Amino acid sequence: MIESSFVAIERTIQFRLLHDGAMAPEEISSSHHRLYQRGAAAGLDDDRFGEELAELWNQNRTKTYYRLGIATEKQAEVMHQLATSFHHHLVSTSRVKHESICE
Template structure:
Protein backbone atom coordinates (compact mmCIF):
# COMPACT_ATOMS: atom_id res chain seq x y z
CA UNK A 1 0.00 0.00 0.00
CA UNK A 2 1.30 3.49 -0.85
CA UNK A 3 1.00 6.47 1.44
CA UNK A 4 -0.78 9.76 0.79
CA UNK A 5 2.45 11.61 -0.06
CA UNK A 6 3.16 9.20 -2.91
CA UNK A 7 -0.42 9.52 -4.18
CA UNK A 8 -0.08 13.31 -4.06
CA UNK A 9 3.15 13.14 -6.07
CA UNK A 10 1.47 10.85 -8.62
CA UNK A 11 -1.44 13.29 -8.98
CA UNK A 12 0.97 16.23 -9.33
CA UNK A 13 2.91 14.38 -12.04
CA UNK A 14 -0.30 13.56 -13.92
CA UNK A 15 -1.42 17.21 -13.78
CA UNK A 16 1.82 18.43 -15.35
CA UNK A 17 1.10 16.35 -18.45
CA UNK A 18 -2.41 17.78 -18.71
CA UNK A 19 -1.38 21.44 -18.36
CA UNK A 20 -0.26 23.73 -21.16
CA UNK A 21 3.52 23.74 -21.61
CA UNK A 22 5.39 26.49 -19.80
CA UNK A 23 9.10 25.77 -19.94
CA UNK A 24 10.03 23.71 -23.00
CA UNK A 25 13.36 21.94 -23.36
CA UNK A 26 15.90 23.87 -25.43
CA UNK A 27 15.80 23.00 -29.11
CA UNK A 28 12.48 21.15 -29.01
CA UNK A 29 10.17 24.10 -29.62
CA UNK A 30 9.47 23.12 -33.25
CA UNK A 31 6.25 22.57 -35.17
CA UNK A 32 7.18 19.81 -37.60
CA UNK A 33 6.87 16.25 -36.24
CA UNK A 34 10.04 15.10 -38.00
CA UNK A 35 11.99 17.93 -36.36
CA UNK A 36 10.72 16.88 -32.94
CA UNK A 37 12.17 13.40 -33.56
CA UNK A 38 15.42 14.82 -34.95
CA UNK A 39 15.91 17.21 -32.06
CA UNK A 40 15.06 14.52 -29.50
CA UNK A 41 17.79 12.38 -31.00
CA UNK A 42 20.22 15.30 -30.80
CA UNK A 43 19.40 15.88 -27.14
CA UNK A 44 19.70 12.16 -26.32
CA UNK A 45 23.13 12.02 -27.93
CA UNK A 46 24.24 15.09 -25.98
CA UNK A 47 22.90 13.62 -22.74
CA UNK A 48 24.61 10.31 -23.46
CA UNK A 49 27.95 12.02 -24.00
CA UNK A 50 27.55 14.05 -20.82
CA UNK A 51 26.61 11.01 -18.74
CA UNK A 52 29.35 8.84 -20.25
CA UNK A 53 31.94 11.19 -18.77
CA UNK A 54 30.29 10.69 -15.38
CA UNK A 55 30.16 6.89 -15.45
CA UNK A 56 26.44 6.31 -16.03
CA UNK A 57 26.97 3.49 -18.51
CA UNK A 58 23.53 1.86 -18.38
CA UNK A 59 21.82 5.18 -19.09
CA UNK A 60 24.27 5.93 -21.93
CA UNK A 61 23.47 2.61 -23.58
CA UNK A 62 19.73 3.20 -23.20
CA UNK A 63 19.88 6.77 -24.53
CA UNK A 64 22.03 5.62 -27.47
CA UNK A 65 19.41 3.07 -28.53
CA UNK A 66 16.63 5.62 -28.17
CA UNK A 67 18.63 8.22 -30.15
CA UNK A 68 19.07 5.68 -32.96
CA UNK A 69 15.33 5.03 -33.01
CA UNK A 70 14.40 8.73 -32.93
CA UNK A 71 16.80 9.32 -35.84
CA UNK A 72 15.16 6.54 -37.85
CA UNK A 73 11.73 7.98 -37.09
CA UNK A 74 12.93 11.43 -38.15
CA UNK A 75 13.95 10.09 -41.54
CA UNK A 76 10.86 7.92 -41.98
CA UNK A 77 8.57 10.90 -41.31
CA UNK A 78 10.74 13.31 -43.30
CA UNK A 79 10.90 10.94 -46.28
CA UNK A 80 7.13 10.24 -46.19
CA UNK A 81 7.59 6.58 -45.24
CA UNK A 82 5.76 7.02 -41.94
CA UNK A 83 2.85 9.18 -40.84
CA UNK A 84 3.74 11.53 -37.96
CA UNK A 85 0.99 10.09 -35.79
CA UNK A 86 1.96 6.48 -36.49
CA UNK A 87 3.39 4.58 -33.56
CA UNK A 88 5.72 1.64 -34.07
CA UNK A 89 6.07 -0.01 -30.69
CA UNK A 90 8.25 -2.90 -31.86
CA UNK A 91 11.95 -2.07 -32.05
CA UNK A 92 12.51 -4.80 -34.66
CA UNK A 93 9.63 -3.47 -36.75
CA UNK A 94 11.05 0.07 -36.65
CA UNK A 95 14.45 -1.18 -37.82
CA UNK A 96 12.74 -3.15 -40.59
CA UNK A 97 10.81 -0.05 -41.70
CA UNK A 98 14.09 1.83 -41.96
CA UNK A 99 15.42 -0.88 -44.28
CA UNK A 100 12.22 -0.91 -46.33
CA UNK A 101 12.51 2.85 -46.77
CA UNK A 102 16.07 2.47 -48.05
CA UNK A 103 17.82 4.12 -45.10
CA UNK A 104 20.07 1.04 -44.95
CA UNK A 105 19.92 -2.53 -46.23
CA UNK A 106 17.94 -5.40 -44.71
CA UNK A 107 21.03 -7.02 -43.19
CA UNK A 108 21.95 -3.81 -41.34
CA UNK A 109 18.37 -3.55 -40.06
CA UNK A 110 18.58 -7.10 -38.74
CA UNK A 111 21.92 -6.34 -37.10
CA UNK A 112 20.35 -3.31 -35.38
CA UNK A 113 17.48 -5.45 -34.14
CA UNK A 114 19.87 -8.14 -32.92
CA UNK A 115 22.04 -5.58 -31.15
CA UNK A 116 18.98 -4.23 -29.38
CA UNK A 117 17.51 -7.62 -28.57
CA UNK A 118 20.69 -9.32 -27.40
CA UNK A 119 22.42 -6.47 -25.61
CA UNK A 120 20.14 -3.61 -24.64
CA UNK A 121 17.82 -6.01 -22.86
CA UNK A 122 20.70 -7.48 -20.86
CA UNK A 123 21.98 -4.16 -19.59
CA UNK A 124 18.55 -2.64 -19.06
CA UNK A 125 17.15 -5.53 -17.05
CA UNK A 126 20.48 -6.12 -15.34
CA UNK A 127 20.98 -9.57 -16.81
CA UNK A 128 24.39 -8.16 -17.67
CA UNK A 129 26.24 -5.19 -16.26
CA UNK A 130 26.97 -2.23 -18.53
CA UNK A 131 30.63 -1.41 -19.01
CA UNK A 132 32.45 1.73 -19.97
CA UNK A 133 33.58 0.09 -23.21
CA UNK A 134 30.01 -0.82 -24.18
CA UNK A 135 28.75 2.66 -23.34
CA UNK A 136 31.53 4.32 -25.34
CA UNK A 137 30.91 2.05 -28.33
CA UNK A 138 27.14 2.64 -28.25
CA UNK A 139 27.54 6.39 -27.85
CA UNK A 140 29.94 6.52 -30.80
CA UNK A 141 27.70 4.29 -32.91
CA UNK A 142 24.57 6.35 -32.14
CA UNK A 143 26.44 9.56 -32.95
CA UNK A 144 27.85 8.33 -36.27
CA UNK A 145 24.55 6.71 -37.28
CA UNK A 146 22.70 9.93 -36.46
CA UNK A 147 25.21 12.06 -38.38
CA UNK A 148 24.96 9.78 -41.41
CA UNK A 149 21.15 9.76 -41.61
CA UNK A 150 20.92 13.48 -40.93
CA UNK A 151 23.64 14.38 -43.46
CA UNK A 152 21.72 12.57 -46.21
CA UNK A 153 18.52 14.54 -45.51
CA UNK A 154 17.38 17.95 -46.71
CA UNK A 155 17.08 19.10 -43.09
CA UNK A 156 20.68 18.64 -41.94
CA UNK A 157 20.75 22.32 -40.98
CA UNK A 158 18.07 21.57 -38.34
CA UNK A 159 20.35 19.24 -36.37
CA UNK A 160 21.38 20.82 -33.07
CA UNK A 161 24.24 18.45 -32.32
CA UNK A 162 27.57 20.09 -31.65
CA UNK A 163 30.36 20.11 -34.24
Protein backbone atom coordinates in the same frame (compact mmCIF):
# COMPACT_ATOMS: atom_id res chain seq x y z
CA MET B 1 24.49 5.16 -22.17
CA ILE B 2 23.36 2.04 -24.02
CA GLU B 3 19.68 2.89 -23.58
CA SER B 4 20.29 6.47 -24.71
CA SER B 5 22.23 5.29 -27.75
CA PHE B 6 19.38 3.08 -28.91
CA VAL B 7 16.90 5.90 -28.31
CA ALA B 8 19.07 8.23 -30.42
CA ILE B 9 19.26 5.69 -33.26
CA GLU B 10 15.52 5.05 -33.18
CA ARG B 11 14.56 8.73 -33.03
CA THR B 12 16.89 9.45 -35.94
CA ILE B 13 15.23 6.71 -38.00
CA GLN B 14 11.80 8.10 -37.09
CA PHE B 15 12.94 11.63 -38.00
CA ARG B 16 13.98 10.53 -41.47
CA LEU B 17 10.95 8.32 -42.06
CA LEU B 18 8.60 11.14 -41.08
CA HIS B 19 10.38 13.86 -43.03
CA ASP B 20 10.86 11.66 -46.09
CA GLY B 21 7.15 10.79 -46.09
CA ALA B 22 7.82 7.09 -45.49
CA MET B 23 5.87 7.13 -42.22
CA ALA B 24 2.96 9.12 -40.87
CA PRO B 25 3.08 10.39 -37.27
CA GLU B 26 0.27 8.03 -36.25
CA GLU B 27 2.32 5.05 -37.49
CA ILE B 28 5.07 5.48 -34.92
CA SER B 29 5.34 2.20 -33.08
CA SER B 30 7.10 1.11 -29.94
CA SER B 31 8.44 -1.98 -31.71
CA HIS B 32 12.18 -1.58 -32.04
CA HIS B 33 12.55 -4.35 -34.61
CA ARG B 34 9.70 -3.03 -36.75
CA LEU B 35 11.27 0.44 -36.79
CA TYR B 36 14.61 -0.99 -37.92
CA GLN B 37 12.78 -2.90 -40.67
CA ARG B 38 10.94 0.26 -41.76
CA GLY B 39 14.24 2.12 -41.98
CA ALA B 40 15.71 -0.60 -44.15
CA ALA B 41 12.59 -0.75 -46.36
CA ALA B 42 12.82 3.02 -46.89
CA GLY B 43 16.47 2.73 -47.92
CA LEU B 44 17.92 4.48 -44.86
CA ASP B 45 20.09 1.45 -44.29
CA ASP B 46 20.12 -2.11 -45.55
CA ASP B 47 18.34 -5.19 -44.20
CA ARG B 48 21.56 -6.51 -42.72
CA PHE B 49 22.14 -3.34 -40.70
CA GLY B 50 18.58 -3.47 -39.40
CA GLU B 51 19.03 -7.10 -38.40
CA GLU B 52 22.31 -6.26 -36.67
CA LEU B 53 20.64 -3.40 -34.77
CA ALA B 54 17.89 -5.77 -33.66
CA GLU B 55 20.49 -8.29 -32.50
CA LEU B 56 22.45 -5.59 -30.65
CA TRP B 57 19.23 -4.49 -29.02
CA ASN B 58 18.49 -8.06 -27.91
CA GLN B 59 22.00 -8.76 -26.67
CA ASN B 60 22.85 -5.44 -25.06
CA ARG B 61 19.98 -3.12 -24.41
CA THR B 62 17.48 -5.68 -23.14
CA LYS B 63 19.96 -7.32 -20.79
CA THR B 64 21.18 -4.08 -19.29
CA TYR B 65 17.78 -2.36 -19.17
CA TYR B 66 16.22 -5.21 -17.23
CA ARG B 67 19.39 -5.77 -15.19
CA LEU B 68 19.95 -9.25 -16.60
CA GLY B 69 23.56 -8.30 -17.19
CA ILE B 70 25.94 -5.47 -16.56
CA ALA B 71 27.26 -3.41 -19.43
CA THR B 72 30.92 -2.64 -19.66
CA GLU B 73 32.33 0.81 -20.21
CA LYS B 74 33.58 -0.37 -23.61
CA GLN B 75 30.06 -1.50 -24.66
CA ALA B 76 28.66 1.87 -23.69
CA GLU B 77 31.39 3.74 -25.58
CA VAL B 78 30.93 1.65 -28.73
CA MET B 79 27.14 2.08 -28.69
CA HIS B 80 27.56 5.83 -28.23
CA GLN B 81 29.95 5.94 -31.20
CA LEU B 82 27.52 3.90 -33.32
CA ALA B 83 24.59 6.16 -32.41
CA THR B 84 26.59 9.31 -33.11
CA SER B 85 27.86 8.05 -36.48
CA PHE B 86 24.45 6.77 -37.54
CA HIS B 87 22.77 10.04 -36.55
CA HIS B 88 25.31 12.15 -38.43
CA HIS B 89 24.99 9.92 -41.51
CA LEU B 90 21.18 10.09 -41.66
CA VAL B 91 21.05 13.81 -40.92
CA SER B 92 23.79 14.64 -43.44
CA THR B 93 21.89 12.79 -46.18
CA SER B 94 18.58 14.45 -45.28
CA ARG B 95 16.90 17.28 -47.12
CA VAL B 96 16.12 18.85 -43.75
CA LYS B 97 19.54 18.98 -42.10
CA HIS B 98 18.53 22.16 -40.33
CA GLU B 99 16.03 20.19 -38.21
CA SER B 100 18.86 18.68 -36.15
CA ILE B 101 20.60 20.87 -33.61
CA CYS B 102 23.24 18.24 -32.79
CA GLU B 103 26.86 19.07 -33.30
